[in-house]
Amino acid sequence: MLFADEPTGALDSLNGERVMELLTDAARSTNAAVVLVTHEARVAAYSDREIVVRDGKSRDMERVV
Numbered sequence: 001m002l003f004a005d006e007p008t009g010a011l012d013s014l015n016g017e018r019v020m021e022l023l024t025d026a027a028r029s030t031n032a033a034v035v036l037v038t039h040e041a042r043v044a045a046y047s048d049r050e051i052v053v054r055d056g057k058s059r060d061m062e063r064v065v
Helices: 013-030
Strands: 001-004 034-037 051-054 055-058
Touching: 001 013, 013 034
Parallel strands: 001 034
Antiparallel strands: 051 055
């Protein structure tokens, strides 16, 4: 399991995409789960499952992959 808190927060969009591709490839090749925190929709789009926390409440935004 890999935990990542805002892994692309300080990066430009190109390098942010590279980091997300590396995380995605590493997770798939090792069958690992990634728990990622982000405020960016483009980063969240890489996930298979998204849980949104707003006003102290969580909402599951599960995607079918």
